[in-house]
Amino acid sequence: LPVLQEILISNESMGDWEAVDANSHLIFHINRKNFPVGDERRIQALNELGKWTLKAVSDEQIKSFQSSAGELVDLYKNEIRQTEKLANYDGKNFHLAFLYLGEARAKMSVTKEIIERPLTDYMMGQPQSTTTTRCYLVRLPNGRATQVCETVEVPNLDYYIDPSQRQYQEISRNLNDIRGAISDAFDIVQNEEAYSERLNLLLTEIQQLTESYNTFVTENAL
Numbered sequence: 001l002p003v004l005q006e007i008l009i010s011n012e013s014m015g016d017w018e019a020v021d022a023n024s025h026l027i028f029h030i031n032r033k034n035f036p037v038g039d040e041r042r043i044q045a046l047n048e049l050g051k052w053t054l055k056a057v058s059d060e061q062i063k064s065f066q067s068s069a070g071e072l073v074d075l076y077k078n079e080i081r082q083t084e085k086l087a088n089y090d091g092k093n094f095h096l097a098f099l100y101l102g103e104a105r106a107k108m109s110v111t112k113e114i115i116e117r118p119l120t121d122y123m124m125g126q127p128q129s130t131t132t133t134r135c136y137l138v139r140l141p142n143g144r145a146t147q148v149c150e151t152v153e154v155p156n157l158d159y160y161i162d163p164s165q166r167q168y169q170e171i172s173r174n175l176n177d178i179r180g181a182i183s184d185a186f187d188i189v190q191n192e193e194a195y196s197e198r199l200n201l202l203l204t205e206i207q208q209l210t211e212s213y214n215t216f217v218t219e220n221a222l
Contacts, residue, residue, distance in 0.1 A: 024052045037082040050102050069109035076103035097185040101205050104181035111174040122163035130156045
C-alpha cells in the first residue's frame with residue numbers, strides 16, 4: 001500500500017489520470033480485502049476513492065475509466081449495509097456518519113449528471129406525432145350542411161412531456177436520498193454528547209453538503 005500510494009502521487013504529478021484512476025481502485029480493493037468491515041483504514045480508503053472519483057467526474061478528467069459517481073454510490077451503500085449489521089463498537093456511529101455523507105456527495109454528483117442529460121435519453125420510443133380524426137360542417141350548394149371528417153397528423157404531447165417527467169422523477173428520487181443520508185448523519189451528531197475533533201469535522205461536512213444541496217435546488221428551481 002505505501003508503494004502504491006507513492007506511485008499514485010507520481011501519477012498525479014504527471015497528470016496520468018488513467019493511471020491515477022486504476023491505482024485508486026487498486027488501493028481501495030487491497031484495503032477492502034485485507035481489513036474487515038468497520039476498520040478505519042478500509043473506510044478511509046473508500047473516502048479517498050470517493051474524493052478522486054468526484055473530482056475526476058467534476059473536472060471531466062475521465063469518461064471511460066472505472067470511476068463513475070453511480071459506481072461510487074453502490075460502493076458506499078454496500079459498506080453502509082455491512083457496517084450497520086455489525087455489533088456496536090467504539091466509533092461505529094462516526095463511521096456510519098462519514099459513510100452517509102460520502103453516499104450523499106456521490107448522489108449529488110449523480111443528480112448533476114442527470115439534470116445535464118438531454119431529454120432524448122428519456123424517450124421511450126414514442127412517435128413524435130400521432131393521427132386524429134377531425135370533423136367539421138360544410139355547407140352544400142343547396143343550402144344544407146353536411147359533416148366532413150378527415151384524418152390529420154398532430155404532435156404527440158407525450159413525446160415532449162413524458163421525457164421531462166421521467167427526468168424530474170429520477171432527480172426527485174436522488175434528492176430524497178441525499179436528504180435522507182444527510183439527516184442520518186445529523187442524527188448521529190445529535191446523539192454524540194462529547195465534543196471531539198471528529199465531531200467538529202462531521203458538523204462542517206454536514207453544513208457544506210447542506211449548502212451545496214440548497215444551492216443546487218435553488219439554481220435549478222427544483
